[in-house]
Amino acid sequence: MKTQRTTETVERDLGKFFREKGRMPTYSEMMKLFGVRSKSAVHFWIRKLLDSGRLKKDDRGFLRPVNRSFFFPLVGEVPAGFPSPAEEELRDILSFDEYLVDRPEASFVLRVRGDSMTGEGIKAGDLVIVERGREPRNGDVIVAEVDGEWTMKYFRKKGTDVTLEAANPAYPPVRPREELRIAGVVTAVIRKYHR
Amino acid sequence: MKTQRTTETVERDLGKFFREKGRMPTYSEMMKLFGVRSKSAVHFWIRKLLDSGRLKKDDRGFLRPVNRSFFFPLVGEVPAGFPSPAEEELRDILSFDEYLVDRPEASFVLRVRGDSMTGEGIKAGDLVIVERGREPRNGDVIVAEVDGEWTMKYFRKKGTDVTLEAANPAYPPVRPREELRIAGVVTAVIRKYHR
C-alpha cells in the first residue's frame, strides 16, 4: 500500500490539492498528502522541488503554484509522435484566468446569442470576455448598442466614419446615425463542449 | 487620500491580491492591502464578508476564494440596459480553469494549425483543450492520426464505419483504412485576441 514517492508524485499531489482547495497545503497537511509521518520528510521533498525549480516561494516565503502541473498538466503525457505542444507560450500559461483576462476589474463575461459573428468563429452559446473602456481598433469585435439593441459586431473606422459589420453575410453593415454606445471590446472567446 | 472602505472594496482588494499571488493574504498583509493599521480592523472586515457569505473558510479555517469577484468580476458593473449576464452558470463559475477542464490529469492543450475546422468556429491560432481516453461520440471534434498525420476532425460513426470529416468543404472526408489513432476529444476552444 506504500506507493513510492518521487518528485513527480509529490508534485502531482500538490497540484491535486491546490486544484481542490484553492491553496497550497501546509506541511502538516502534506504529511497525509504524501503519506509520510514527519514534517521533515515533507521538507525533504519540498526542498527537492524547490531546488529543481519546479516549485517556487514568493517574497513572503509562501509556496506558490508554478508553471506546469498545478492548474493542470498543460504539457503532460502526450501521445508519442504527437505534434509538439511545447510552445513557449503554452508552457508558461499559469492558468486560463491569468491568460485570458488582462484587466479583471474591467472585464465581464457574456454568453453569445445569435449567429451574427459565426464568420469570426463565435457561435451562439459561446462565452466572450468583454473589456470595458478600451479604445476599439479597426477590426476589433465589439459589443455595442445600435438602435436600442445590443449586438456584437466588427468595428470599422474610416476617418470619423464608423461602421459596424457582422461576420455573417446575412446581416447588412450598420452605420449608426445617432448614438453609438460601446460596451466594450471582445478580448477572448471560450467554448466548452458539454458532454 | 483615505479611500472609504466598504465590503466591496475589501472584496476587490482580496481578489486582486489573490490573482497576483495565487493565494489569500495573511491578516498582516491585509493591513497594507486594506489601508488599516491593526489586525482587528482587518478582522472586522473579514468577518463582514464571512457573515454575508461572500467569503468562506475551508475545513481548516483558511480563507478560501469564493464564487464571484476573486478570479475576476464575472458579473460586475455592466452598462445600464445591458442584456443580463446573470445566468446561473455564469455566476457560479469559480474560474475558467475549473470551468474548462473536467479531468486535468488527462487533459492537455494544443494550438490549432490550419483551417480544417473553421466551420466549427475553430480557427488557426486558437487553443483547444484535448481530453485523452474519452470515448468519442458521433459529431465530437477529435484529434487523431490519419495516414501518419495528426489532424482535427469531426468523428462520424455509422455502425462500425468510422469517417472523419473536416468542418471545411475544402477538405474531403477521410475514411481511415488501416489504423485510427485517436489522441483525444476536444472539450473546449479558447481564443484570445491579443492587443
Place this chain on the structure above:
DNA sequence: TTGACAATAGAACGATCGTTCTATTACGCT
C-alpha cells in the same frame, strides 16, 4: 558483513498566524 547514501522519524525552536480583548476615534441623528 560492512559502509555509504537516501529517506524518514521525532522533537525542539522562534516566528507568525488568526483571534480576542479593551480603548479610542469618527460620524450621523435627535
Place this chain on the structure above:
DNA sequence: AGCGTAATAGAACGATCGTTCTATTGTCAA
C-alpha cells in the same frame, strides 16, 4: 451638545506555521 453606533487601534494570547537538528531505518554496492 449629547448620544449611539461603526470603525479602528493596540496589545496579548494560544495555536500552528515552516525550519532545523539529531537519530533511525532501508537499500544497494563493494
